[in-house]
Amino acid sequence: MAMKIDKDCCTACGECASVCPTGAISPAKGVYKIDPAICTECEGEADEPQCMNTCPDGCIDYLSA
Ligand code: SF4
Ligand code: SF4
Numbered sequence: 001m002a003m004k005i006d007k008d009c010c011t012a013c014g015e016c017a018s019v020c021p022t023g024a025i026s027p028a029k030g031v032y033k034i035d036p037a038i039c040t041e042c043e044g045e046a047d048e049p050q051c052m053n054t055c056p057d058g059c060i061d062y063l064s065a
Contacts, residue, residue, distance in 0.1 A: 002036035002063045003049050007060035016051035016060060025051060036063055 002024075005016070010031040017025040022045075024038035034051070040059055041062075042049050052060040 001041050001043075002039035003041060003051055003060050004036070004063045005032055005034055005051075005055075006052050006059045006061070007031045008032075009057055011057060013056065014052050015056065019050040019054045021045040021050065034060075 005025075007048075012027065012031050014027070014032065017027075020039075021042060021060055022038050024035045024040075025032055026035070027033075042051075049060070049062075
């Protein structure tokens, strides 16, 4: 259970990383990346994945989607 960032969409604005409660998001190779081993889909923190709600370009979706 984790989220993923579309690297072709990400502008590296960093907004998702700033709202992530688990620190799962970090810069990598000029874009941002979610560590699926750390991402909890914000379970227990929020009703919806905060990164997905925050990304201004809609680059984040469920890993399983
Ligand atoms: S879903 Fe939540 S825990 Fe996972 S990367 Fe996004 S903000 Fe972080
Ligand atoms: S908020 Fe969206 S565009 Fe900005 S760093 Fe995160 S995934 Fe990339």
